[in-house]
Amino acid sequence: MNREDFPILNQGLIYLDNSATTLKPKCVVDKMVDYYTNYTSNIHRGDYSNAIKTNQAYDQVRDIVKDFINAKDSSEIVYTTGATESLNMIALSFFKQNLNKDDEVLITKSEHASNVLPWLVLEKEKQIKVDYIPLNDEYELTVENVLKKITPKTKVISIAHISNVIGDIRDIESIGKICKEKNIYFVVDAAQSVSHIPIDVEKANVSFLAFSAHKMLGPTGVGILYGKKELLEKMEPLKYGGGMNQNFESTGDYDLKAAPIKLEAGTPPIAEVIGLGEAIKYIQSIGVEKIHQHEYELKKYLVNELEKIPNIVLYNKNSKSGIVTFNLKGIFSQDTSIYLNHYNIAIRAGNHCAKILKDDLNIKNTCRISIYLYNTKEEMDRVIEVLKQSKDIFKVVI
Amino acid sequence: MDKNVRREIILDHYQNPVNRGLTSDESYIFQNTSSESCIDNIDLQLKYEDGKIKDIVFDGEACAICTSATSILIKTLLGKTLQEAEDIITNYKNMIEEKEYNEKVLEELIVYDEIYLQPNRKMCALLPSNALEKILEVIKDEKEKKKSVD
Numbered sequence: 001m002n003r004e005d006f007p008i009l010n011q012g013l014i015y016l017d018n019s020a021t022t023l024k025p026k027c028v029v030d031k032m033v034d035y036y037t038n039y040t041s042n043i044h045r046g047d048y049s050n051a052i053k054t055n056q057a058y059d060q061v062r063d064i065v066k067d068f069i070n071a072k073d074s075s076e077i078v079y080t081t082g083a084t085e086s087l088n089m090i091a092l093s094f095f096k097q098n099l100n101k102d103d104e105v106l107i108t109k110s111e112h113a114s115n116v117l118p119w120l121v122l123e124k125e126k127q128i129k130v131d132y133i134p135l136n137d138e139y140e141l142t143v144e145n146v147l148k149k150i151t152p153k154t155k156v157i158s159i160a161h162i163s164n165v166i167g168d169i170r171d172i173e174s175i176g177k178i179c180k181e182k183n184i185y186f187v188v189d190a191a192q193s194v195s196h197i198p199i200d201v202e203k204a205n206v207s208f209l210a211f212s213a214h215k216m217l218g219p220t221g222v223g224i225l226y227g228k229k230e231l232l233e234k235m236e237p238l239k240y241g242g243g244m245n246q247n248f249e250s251t252g253d254y255d256l257k258a259a260p261i262k263l264e265a266g267t268p269p270i271a272e273v274i275g276l277g278e279a280i281k282y283i284q285s286i287g288v289e290k291i292h293q294h295e296y297e298l299k300k301y302l303v304n305e306l307e308k309i310p311n312i313v314l315y316n317k318n319s320k321s322g323i324v325t326f327n328l329k330g331i332f333s334q335d336t337s338i339y340l341n342h343y344n345i346a347i348r349a350g351n352h353c354a355k356i357l358k359d360d361l362n363i364k365n366t367c368r369i370s371i372y373l374y375n376t377k378e379e380m381d382r383v384i385e386v387l388k389q390s391k392d393i394f395k396v397v398i
Numbered sequence: 399m400d401k402n403v404r405r406e407i408i409l410d411h412y413q414n415p416v417n418r419g420l421t422s423d424e425s426y427i428f429q430n431t432s433s434e435s436c437i438d439n440i441d442l443q444l445k446y447e448d449g450k451i452k453d454i455v456f457d458g459e460a461c462a463i464c465t466s467a468t469s470i471l472i473k474t475l476l477g478k479t480l481q482e483a484e485d486i487i488t489n490y491k492n493m494i495e496e497k498e499y500n501e502k503v504l505e506e507l508i509v510y511d512e513i514y515l516q517p518n519r520k521m522c523a524l525l526p527s528n529a530l531e532k533i534l535e536v537i538k539d540e541k542e543k544k545k546s547v548d
């Protein structure tokens with residue numbers, strides 16, 4: 001749907017690498033070009049008309065994000081450079097201050113690097129313990145396994161809402177409820193879910209949430225950290241500079257502004273924040289549920305057809321998002337993606353930044369197709385056709 | 399070279415590479431190689447004895463170009479002196495990077511003479527040669543050290 005809004009699709013491209021980054025609709029690009037062309041100015045400091053206009057455009061996005069994830073207050077929304085920075089701030093600022101030796105953090109083996117490495121750093125620095133909630137036979141996370149793994153020492157559960165290799169949707173409402181009962185902080189990495197399924201941080205009792213604009217039709221360079229008000233207030237900045245301080249003296253005394261501003265030192269990516277606001281409005285105009293339904297229908301169709309091809313191994317047939325992970329038997333994943341590129345089909349080969357999933361999956365590298373709103377059944381048919389005739393793959397890739 | 403012959407040689411080395419499987423023999427010099435630009439990842443081990451390359455083995459996960467290039471490089475370098483090996487690698491790298499090269503020393507490696515037509519695969523072809531080059535450096539360093547001791 002809405003293909004006409006994506007000029008890049010006029011060139012015969014079949015774009016199926018949406019988990020890496022999505023395409024950008026013209027309205028988002030136009031909105032950013034408008035800022036750069038017609039009212040460029042910095043935020044928070046100017047008294048002239050363009051600066052006032054920029055301030056409005058920039059601040060307004062906090063409300064748009066707040067409504068989009070159903071936060072209580074727009075002061076719970078922090079602009080960051082992306083999910084990676086948000087997750088680093090959560091672990092290496094808030095939890096560095098608020099965890100103690102032997103406290104337990106539970107993650108899974110299908111988490112993205114940015115939701116593993118900061119915890120491993122804390123494990124080294126603070127002697128906390130990082131443990132992995134086991135995945136089931138289909139590499140999915142179940143509420144049952146979460147419950148089994150919790151101990152009296154568990155202080156944090158940090159998981160992706162949708163994992164980026166398997167694409168399983170985690171039941172964050174149930175897990176959030178458990179966290180509330182047991183007094184555990186609940187961190188949700190929403191990088192793969194935020195523009196694909198509805199999110200309600202209040203309902204799911206989320207302590208912190210992280211996502212990137214570029215995976216939701218927005219620009220690169222900007223993301224969001226959501227944190228419950230009382231937690232953000234306790235969070236110390238990792239960066240200090242302009243905009244975030246109230247006052248400082250040569251005596252060494254300084255005062256910081258309140259959250260979220262104290263966490264946003266320096267000139268932010270202004271055009272990108274404005275672009276993110278436009279992307280969310282665009283998604284809302286279609287409806288997240290409708291997007292999910294569309295991509296899941298296409299996934300089911302694709303899986304059903306790929307299953308009929310004997311030399312294809314599927315790793316996540318039943319997960320309920322738009323992600324299909326597979327290999328051609330005996331073919332290195334990169335050769336498969338180079339082969340598909342020959343037909344102008346863009347997919348991804350590799351470990352998808354989930355390097356420890358290989359322990360469970362017994363395979364390091366896979367091909368990943370990730371579907372989004374502008375993909376069509378005809379595109380799926382083309383992928384199926386090209387993969388069907390893949391016995392000639394080496395005629396193409398060598 | 400005919401396109402089909404070239405493809406057949408590469409494919410044969412990809413599907414049946416020489417000397418796959420690492421050794422625990424510590425007289426071998428080890429080098430891992432991986433790159434930021436692709437997901438190829440191979441380990442190489444080389445044994446140098448009496449002025450010649452005695453043996454090279456490898457293992458790892460890599461694409462058709464990287465795996466076959468590893469295999470053909472191994473085949474070409476076996477039995478060569480340090481100087482000959484350096485010469486082959488220099489010319490091989492020049493060929494991949496579209497510089498002037500001496501095709502006479504390259505033997506079967508000549509099958510990669512058109513890899514530059516697919517720029518994103520150059521790195522795949524260079525991965526094993528870069529690793530072998532590092533191993534040759536180690537051998538050279540050791541030789542220098544010995545000399546200064548003598």
Ligand SMILES: Cc1ncc(COP(=O)(O)O)c(C=O)c1O
Pocket residue numbers: 019020082083084085112114115160162163164189191192212214353
């Ligand atoms: C599940 C998940 N978390 C976090 C990230 C990191 O996002 P970014 O690179 O935009 O910071 C990604 C990106 O691939 C992801 O898939």
